[in-house]
Amino acid sequence: MMALARLRNLANYRGFIKTSVQREFQSKYRNSILGAAWTVLNPLAMIFVYTVIFAQVMHSRLPDNNSTFAYSIYLCAGVLTWNLFAEITSKAQTVFLDNAGLIKKINFPRLCLPVIVVINACLNFAIIFGLFTLFLVVSDNFPGWAYLALLPVLAILIALAIGLGMIVGILNVFFRDVGQFFTIVLQFWFWFTPVVYPLKALPPNVRDWLMFNPMAPLIIAFHDILVGHATPQWGTLLAPALVGIILCLLGMQLFRARAGEMVDEL
Amino acid sequence: MNGSIRVSNLGKAYKRYPNHRARLLEWLTPFAKPRHERIWVLQDISFQVHPGQALGIIGINGAGKSTLLKLITGTAAASQGTVQMEGRVAAMLELGMGFHPDFTGRQNALMSGQLIGLSAEEMQTLMPEIEAFAEIGSYLDQPVRVYSSGMQMRLGFAVATARRPDVLIVDEALSVGDAYFQHKSFERIRSFREQGTTLLIVSHDKGAIQSVCDRAILLDAGRISKEGTPEEIMDYYNAMLAERENQNVRQETHASGKVQTISGSGEATVHHIALLNEQGEAAEVHDVGSLVTLQVVVEVHHAIPNLTLGYRIKDRLGQPIFGTNTFHKEAPVPPVADGQRLTFSFQFRLNLGPGSYSVATALHSADTHLVDNYEWRDLALVFQVMNLSHGYFEGSAWLDPQVQLQGI
Numbered sequence: 001m002m003a004l005a006r007l008r009n010l011a012n013y014r015g016f017i018k019t020s021v022q023r024e025f026q027s028k029y030r031n032s033i034l035g036a037a038w039t040v041l042n043p044l045a046m047i048f049v050y051t052v053i054f055a056q057v058m059h060s061r062l063p064d065n066n067s068t069f070a071y072s073i074y075l076c077a078g079v080l081t082w083n084l085f086a087e088i089t090s091k092a093q094t095v096f097l098d099n100a101g102l103i104k105k106i107n108f109p110r111l112c113l114p115v116i117v118v119i120n121a122c123l124n125f126a127i128i129f130g131l132f133t134l135f136l137v138v139s140d141n142f143p144g145w146a147y148l149a150l151l152p153v154l155a156i157l158i159a160l161a162i163g164l165g166m167i168v169g170i171l172n173v174f175f176r177d178v179g180q181f182f183t184i185v186l187q188f189w190f191w192f193t194p195v196v197y198p199l200k201a202l203p204p205n206v207r208d209w210l211m212f213n214p215m216a217p218l219i220i221a222f223h224d225i226l227v228g229h230a231t232p233q234w235g236t237l238l239a240p241a242l243v244g245i246i247l248c249l250l251g252m253q254l255f256r257a258r259a260g261e262m263v264d265e266l
Numbered sequence: 267m268n269g270s271i272r273v274s275n276l277g278k279a280y281k282r283y284p285n286h287r288a289r290l291l292e293w294l295t296p297f298a299k300p301r302h303e304r305i306w307v308l309q310d311i312s313f314q315v316h317p318g319q320a321l322g323i324i325g326i327n328g329a330g331k332s333t334l335l336k337l338i339t340g341t342a343a344a345s346q347g348t349v350q351m352e353g354r355v356a357a358m359l360e361l362g363m364g365f366h367p368d369f370t371g372r373q374n375a376l377m378s379g380q381l382i383g384l385s386a387e388e389m390q391t392l393m394p395e396i397e398a399f400a401e402i403g404s405y406l407d408q409p410v411r412v413y414s415s416g417m418q419m420r421l422g423f424a425v426a427t428a429r430r431p432d433v434l435i436v437d438e439a440l441s442v443g444d445a446y447f448q449h450k451s452f453e454r455i456r457s458f459r460e461q462g463t464t465l466l467i468v469s470h471d472k473g474a475i476q477s478v479c480d481r482a483i484l485l486d487a488g489r490i491s492k493e494g495t496p497e498e499i500m501d502y503y504n505a506m507l508a509e510r511e512n513q514n515v516r517q518e519t520h521a522s523g524k525v526q527t528i529s530g531s532g533e534a535t536v537h538h539i540a541l542l543n544e545q546g547e548a549a550e551v552h553d554v555g556s557l558v559t560l561q562v563v564v565e566v567h568h569a570i571p572n573l574t575l576g577y578r579i580k581d582r583l584g585q586p587i588f589g590t591n592t593f594h595k596e597a598p599v600p601p602v603a604d605g606q607r608l609t610f611s612f613q614f615r616l617n618l619g620p621g622s623y624s625v626a627t628a629l630h631s632a633d634t635h636l637v638d639n640y641e642w643r644d645l646a647l648v649f650q651v652m653n654l655s656h657g658y659f660e661g662s663a664w665l666d667p668q669v670q671l672q673g674i
Contacts, residue, residue: 016380023366023377030368105360107340108381174289260343264280 009109016108020116021123043128047135050075062227063198069139070227076132077226078195078219080125081154085161085215086186087121092165093182096173100266110259114169118162136226143229153221153232156241160214163247170254173262193219214240268353269317269432269464271338276311276347278333279304304345307333308488311347315481317432320465322475322496324503325485331468334485335359335437338466353432353464356382360437361422367411371402371421374410378425392428399454400424401447416444423451430458435466452478472500476584497584498525501626501644505529530641533568534629537607539647541625552616553654554664560612560647562627566602570640573599575610576628577646581662582621593632617664620653 010017029038051072062070095113096103103110136142172179193215199207210216218240221232281302283289288301308330315321325331336342338349339357365374375396379389397406400420405413413421427434434455456478459465469475475482475496482499484492484506492502505527540548542559552558562575576591592599592610602608625647631638656664 012383013380015386016377019377019380019386023369023373027366027368102381103341104336105341106381107357108383175286261281263342 006109006111010111010115013109013112017112017116017119020112021119024116024120025123039127040131043131046128047076047132050079051135051139063200067141069141073136073141074198074223074227075196077222078193080129080132081157081219081222082190082193082195082215084121084125084154085157086190087124088118088158088161089165089168089186090183091117091121092162092169093172093179094169095165096169096262096266097179103263104266111255114162114166117165118158121161122158143225146225146229146231149225149231150222153218153225153237156237156244157215157218159244159248160218160240163244163249163251166251167247167254170251170258170262173265174258189213189215194223195219211239214243269462270350270352271315271433271464271466272350273314273338274312274348274350276308276334276337276349277306277345278308278330278337278342279306279345281305306345306488308337311490313483313490313493315464315466317464318459318462319481320459320467320479322479322482322499323466323468323485324470324475324482324499326507329485330488331485332359332437335435335466335468339435351433354383354429355433355435356426356429356431357435358423358426358437359435361419361426365410365418365422368409370409371400371406371413371417375406375421375425378422379428382426384429388429396421396424396428399427399450416447420447423447427451427454427458430461430463432462433464433466434458437468472504473585476500494525498527500584501525501527505642505644526643526645528641528643530629530639532641533570534564534566534573534602534640536562536627536629536641536643536646537565538563539625539627541647541649550648551650551652554616554618554620554651554656555666556616558614558616560614560625562610562612564608564610564629566604566606566608569601569603570631571601572631573602573640574630574632575599576630577612578626578628579618580624580626582623584624587618587623587662591628616651617666618651619659619662619664620651621662622648622650624648 025039029035032038034041051069054075055069055072062074092114095117096110099113102108133142133147168178168182172182192210192213194202194210199210199220202210217236221237224230224232282305283292283302292298292301311334313321323331323334333342335357336359337344338351339355339359340349341357341359365378369377372393375393376386376389379392380386384392400406400417400423402413402417402420405417406421410418410421436455452474455465459478465478467475467479479496482494482496483490484499484503486506492499494502506529539560539562541550541552542561543549543552544557546559548561560577562577564573564575566573574591574593576589576593578589579587581587599608624645626642626644627646628642629640630642631640653659656666
């Protein structure tokens with residue numbers, strides 16, 4: 001019942017959420033001349049670097065796939081989705097601290113804040129991934145129906161990210177060390193996930209450890225879809241999905257237990 | 267009923283850990299004994315406000331006023347007790363909260379309104395009114411960073427009060443902007459009140475509390491130390507301020523049913539006080555504009571090198587009408603000895619409007635009663651002013667205008 005009331009409360013604030021998301025977007029380019037164009041220019045530059053530079057200038061190739069853009073696509077598929085994960089977790093990590101003033105002075109559903117983080121990150125991702133998709137179509141690398149399989153994989157990734165982000169964000173209010181520590185963890189985590197290198201580049205004994213990394217099957221799934229044009233091995237996604245759900249529940253539980261104390265601490 | 271507030275047995279304690287590690291240890295060992303101490307900043311707060319009533323909350327800094335408001339608005343969670351409140355609540359704990367400097371006033375107003383629970387459509391319809399009330403002209407479409415702090419407050423106030431709430435909670439926000447806007451914002455609060463909004467006000471502004479509130483609560487060290495009429499509470503509060511060291515404030519119920527506050531260290535006391543008419547007779551009723559003498563007989567119980575006698579005339583709501591003292595009138599009292607009896611006379615024209623007035627007296631050294639308060643006596647004297655010899659006029663001052671007409 002409590003959870004339902006919370007959700008209804010959140011729904012009443014959808015206007016606020018919408019305006020906040022808009023604001024976050026606009027504030028980035030508020031005082032620039034090109035304005036909204038930067039929203040597209042930045043990711044465009046990134047995709048350009050990963051595709052044209054890596055493929056045409058450096059001639060980077062995947063070990064078992066010799067097409068021109070295979071490694072570029074591999075890189076984009078991994079980096080763009082990892083960035084979505086990283087953006088959600090690192091923003092959620094500071095979201096309560098950043099909005100301390102608001103939280104202390106105004107009574108509004110605090111859950112709006114992580115929701116805004118997720119929507120913002122998803123929007124940023126949609127823009128850059130849209131451009132990337134355009135590139136796939138133009139370079140004749142579009143995966144076809146398998147593309148739709150991205151949606152459930154993305155959903156798992158987002159659940160994982162926000163569940164973890166909430167937990168870290170709440171803990172960070174009480175123990176600032178958590179935020180510092182998590183930034184380091186994220187660095188190691190990135191290199192312990194086959195984002196930029198192929199799985200086979202890892203020595204076999206290290207590869208075994210990857211099963212404890214819930215991000216690995218997700219990133220591999222993105223690679224399967226976008227590079228291999230195949231649907232992912234759904235079985236491998238069960239573990240990350242479970243971890244995601246558990247983290248979200250834990251996060252909500254922690255939020256419920258500590259929300260009051262959090263206001264005192266900010 | 268919409269607009270009722272019921273606070274029962276409310277309390278707030280903060281956890282204080284000796285260090286950060288202690289909190290971590292406590293979290294990690296959920297069944298061990300707690301490692302924090304609880305610091306109670308509010309305890310046993312119970313009161314009730316009926317719809318349409320106005321309650322003032324008074325107290326020195328750190329008494330727990332702001333914490334109480336936070337608990338009532340639900341920003342902070344209570345450690346014990348409950349708050350029941352019905353209807354739409356608007357809280358002005360900080361005006362212009364969440365304004366982003368790079369966005370225009372209009373965009374910020376929209377955001378701010380949504381933050382307090384209004385929909386975008388509602389804000390669209392309310393916007394012209396907000397625009398008109400804030401009176402910041404074309405600045406509304408300028409980024410907030412170019413605003414003066416007064417302009418931000420104006421806009422913040424206009425948004426916070428854009429729609430009449432059932433309960434309005436105000437934290438010392440009555441002093442918004444310049445004198446003109448203060449009047450205007452106060453007028454709005456007053457009109458909400460007349461339309462049935464319940465008010466909860468924290469303020470140090472005596473006038474504001476007395477002219478709006480029906481009742482007041484004095485908070486002291488996290489507890490309700492007194493509840494009563496605003497006048498009674500304000501008098502007690504003022505006396506308490508003067509009496510931080512020697513706590514001998516007492517209140518007596520006056521013959522008229524009002525509560526009289528007497529405080530002070532007692533080196534000198536008012537023995538007798540009277541308002542004399544032109545014939546030198548003490549009277550209770552005086553005519554508007556008549557020449558009167560306020561006579562105060564002071565008894566000295568201890569030698570005082572530098573005695574000052576002050577008095578203040580207040581209207582029936584307790585608002586000061588006039589006050590001065592021998593220090594400001596540059597009529598110094600020479601050093602007085604134990605057992606002396608002094609008679610002070612203040613002669614003036616009673617240029618007051620008809621009504622009931624009271625006189626408070628203060629005996630102290632130097633220029634205010636906040637240092638060396640010998641005696642502070644509220645309601646030392648009550649008198650009536652009646653209009654016996656002038657045409658009808660209203661208000662609490664008699665300004666006796668000369669009327670001239672030209673152009674005929």
